[in-house]
Amino acid sequence: MNITEKILAAHAGKDGVSPGELINAKVDFLLANDITAPIAISEFKKIGAPGVFDRDRIALIPDHFAPQKDIKAAEQCKLMREFSKQQGLSNYFEVGRMGVEHALLPEQGLVLPGDLIIGADSHTCTYGALGAFSTGVGSTDLAAAMATGECWFKVPEAMKFIYYGTPQKWVTGKDFILHTIGDIGVDGALYMSMELEGEAITELSMHARLTMCNMAIEAGAKNGIIAPDAATEAYVKERAKRPYVFYSSDPDATYVDTREYDCSKIPLTVSCPHLPSNTKPAEELSDFDIRIDQAVVGSCTNGRLEDLREAAAVLKGNTVHPDVRMIVIPATQRIYRQAMEEGLFGIFLDAGASVSTPTCGPCLGGHMGVLAAGERAIATTNRNFRGRMGHPESEVYLSNPAVAAASAVLGRIGTPQELGL
Amino acid sequence: MEDADRDFPGKVRPGDIIVAGKNFGCGSSREHAPIAIKGAGVQAVVAKSFARIFYRNAFNIGLPIFESPDLPDEVEEGDEIEIDADGGVIKDASRGAEFRAEPIPPFMQGLIAAGGLVEWTKKKLASR
Numbered sequence: 001m002n003i004t005e006k007i008l009a010a011h012a013g014k015d016g017v018s019p020g021e022l023i024n025a026k027v028d029f030l031l032a033n034d035i036t037a038p039i040a041i042s043e044f045k046k047i048g049a050p051g052v053f054d055r056d057r058i059a060l061i062p063d064h065f066a067p068q069k070d071i072k073a074a075e076q077c078k079l080m081r082e083f084s085k086q087q088g089l090s091n092y093f094e095v096g097r098m099g100v101e102h103a104l105l106p107e108q109g110l111v112l113p114g115d116l117i118i119g120a121d122s123h124t125c126t127y128g129a130l131g132a133f134s135t136g137v138g139s140t141d142l143a144a145a146m147a148t149g150e151c152w153f154k155v156p157e158a159m160k161f162i163y164y165g166t167p168q169k170w171v172t173g174k175d176f177i178l179h180t181i182g183d184i185g186v187d188g189a190l191y192m193s194m195e196l197e198g199e200a201i202t203e204l205s206m207h208a209r210l211t212m213c214n215m216a217i218e219a220g221a222k223n224g225i226i227a228p229d230a231a232t233e234a235y236v237k238e239r240a241k242r243p244y245v246f247y248s249s250d251p252d253a254t255y256v257d258t259r260e261y262d263c264s265k266i267p268l269t270v271s272c273p274h275l276p277s278n279t280k281p282a283e284e285l286s287d288f289d290i291r292i293d294q295a296v297v298g299s300c301t302n303g304r305l306e307d308l309r310e311a312a313a314v315l316k317g318n319t320v321h322p323d324v325r326m327i328v329i330p331a332t333q334r335i336y337r338q339a340m341e342e343g344l345f346g347i348f349l350d351a352g353a354s355v356s357t358p359t360c361g362p363c364l365g366g367h368m369g370v371l372a373a374g375e376r377a378i379a380t381t382n383r384n385f386r387g388r389m390g391h392p393e394s395e396v397y398l399s400n401p402a403v404a405a406a407s408a409v410l411g412r413i414g415t416p417q418e419l420g421l
Numbered sequence: 422m423e424d425a426d427r428d429f430p431g432k433v434r435p436g437d438i439i440v441a442g443k444n445f446g447c448g449s450s451r452e453h454a455p456i457a458i459k460g461a462g463v464q465a466v467v468a469k470s471f472a473r474i475f476y477r478n479a480f481n482i483g484l485p486i487f488e489s490p491d492l493p494d495e496v497e498e499g500d501e502i503e504i505d506a507d508g509g510v511i512k513d514a515s516r517g518a519e520f521r522a523e524p525i526p527p528f529m530q531g532l533i534a535a536g537g538l539v540e541w542t543k544k545k546l547a548s549r
C-alpha cells in the first residue's frame with residue numbers, strides 16, 4: 001500500500017484498502033471557517049446529535065472575513081462563537097489569537113503525522129506536508145463528522161511526483177508546485193492522491209512542503225502527501241500534544257503515473273490569468289511589461305515566516321513602485337509577532353508596503369485588498385480564477401514571495417535578479 | 422451558474438438536467454454550489470467528470486449526479502435526456518444516442534435514497 005492507503009486503512013479498522021473502495025473512517029481532527037461553519041452548524045442541529053463527538057478535536061476558525069468585515073460576516077462569526085461556547089470546543093480561535101486556518105493548525109501542533117483530517121475548506125490538503133491524510137469536504141460532511149467522528153471516503157488512486165536536483169536561486173516549493181500544475185493541468189490529478197518525494201523534497205523546509213501540499217487541490221487532487229522524515233520530526237516534536245505515527249509507502253505500492261522533475265531546471269514560475277495551470281517562467285514575462293496595481297504576500301499558501309523573510313530580502317533597501325499597493329499579511333499571530341521582532345515590519349514599512357493583521361482577506365476577494373475592474377495583482381496566494389480577488393474583469397498572477405516583492409518594486413511582473421539580487 | 426451562462430437563472434425549469442464537460446464544480450469546498458442547483462429544480466447533473474468536493478457534496482445533499490467520460494460534446498441545450506440510474510445508461514432521446522454512465526456504488530445510492538447525509542446520519546445514530 002502507499003502512505004495514503006495505509007492511513008485510510010488504519011482509520012477504517014481494516015488491514016488493507018484499494019483504490020475505488022468506499023470506506024467509513026474515523027477522523028482525528030476537523031475544522032471549519034466563518035464561511036463553511038455556519039452551514040455545518042445548521043446541518044449538525046438537523047442531525048439532532050446530543051453533542052459533538054469530541055470537543056478537543058474540532059477547530060472553528062474565523063479567518064476568511066475576519067476581523068469581521070461587515071454585519072453579515074459579524075453574524076456568521078457570532079454564530080460560530082456561540083456554537084463553540086455551547087459545545088465547549090477547546091479550539092475556537094478568536095481574532096487576536098487566530099490565524100489563517102491552514103497556517104495556524106500545523107503551527108499549533110493540532111494536526112499531526114498519520115492523522116486523518118477533514119476540513120470544510122478546499123485547502124485542507126495542506127497538512128499532507130506533515131505526513132497526514134488531509135482533505136477538503138463540504139459543510140454537511142463536517143456536520144456528520146462533528147456528530148459521529150467519522151466520514152465516508154472513496155480510496156483514491158495515486159500519482160507519484162519525484163523531485164531531484166538543486167533549485168536555482170529564489171526558486172522554492174511554490175515554483176515546484178506551480179510548475180507541476182502547469183505540467184499536469186488543473187484536473188491532472190482529479191480524485192487522486194499526489195505523493196511528493198525525492199531528494200529535492202527532503203531538502204525542502206516544512207514551510208515550503210506546506211506550500212506544495214496546499215496547492216494539490218489546484219491539480220484536482222484529493223490530497224497531497226509527503227512521507228514524514230527528520231525535518232517533520234523536528235517540526236512536530238515541540239508542538240504535538242498527543243502521539244503521532246509516521247507512515248510511508250511500501251516499495252511495491254502502485255501508482256497510475258509517476259513524473260520526475262529536475263528542480264535545477266524549474267524556473268521562477270508565475271501562473272497567468274485565469275488558471276493556476278497557465279504557467280510561464282517569470283523571466284519571460286519581464287519582457288511583456290505586465291504592469292501591476294497590487295502585490296499580495298500572505299495566505300495559507302505563502303503567509304508563513306519564511307515567506308515574509310523572502311519578501312523582505314527582496315524589499316530591503318528598495319521601494320515599492322509608486323503605482324503599486326503592496327499588502328503583506330502574516331498568516332498567524334505568532335508569525336506576526338516573530339516578523340515584527342526580527343525587524344521584517346521595518347523593512348516592509350520603509351519600502352512603503354502595508355502590513356495587515358492575519359486574515360484570508362484578498363485571496364478570495366473578501367476584503368483588505370479587493371481589485372477594481374481592469375486592475376491586476378501579483379499574489380502569493382493559490383487561485384487566479386476569474387474574479388477571485390475582486391471584479392470579474394480584474395486579473396491575478398500567482399508567484400512565490402520573492403517574485404511578488406520584486407514585481408512590487410518594479411511596478412510590473414519581474415524577478416529579483418532584475419534588482420541585482 | 423451565471424458565469425457559465427448569464428441567462429441560466431431565467432431559463433432553468435424544474436426537472437431539467439444539466440449536461441456538462443470536465444471538472445464540473447471546480448473551485449472550492451462550498452456546498453452553496455450544489456444546493457443552488459438543486460434549489461433551482463435541477464433533477465440531475467451529467468458531466469464528463471466532477472471536481473471531487475462538488476462530487477461528494479452533491480451526494481451528501483441528495484442531488485443525483487452521473488459521471489459519463491464518453492459524453493460527447495454534441496449534446497445541445499434543449500435535448501431530451503433520459504437517465505437509467507440502475508442500468509448506468511444516459512440516453513439523448515433527441516439524437517437517439519446512448520452513453521455509459523459510471524455506476525453509482527450502493528453506499529452512495531443509499532445516501533441519495535435516504536435524502537442525503539443528514540438523514541443517513543440520523544438513522545445511523547438512532548441505530549447505535
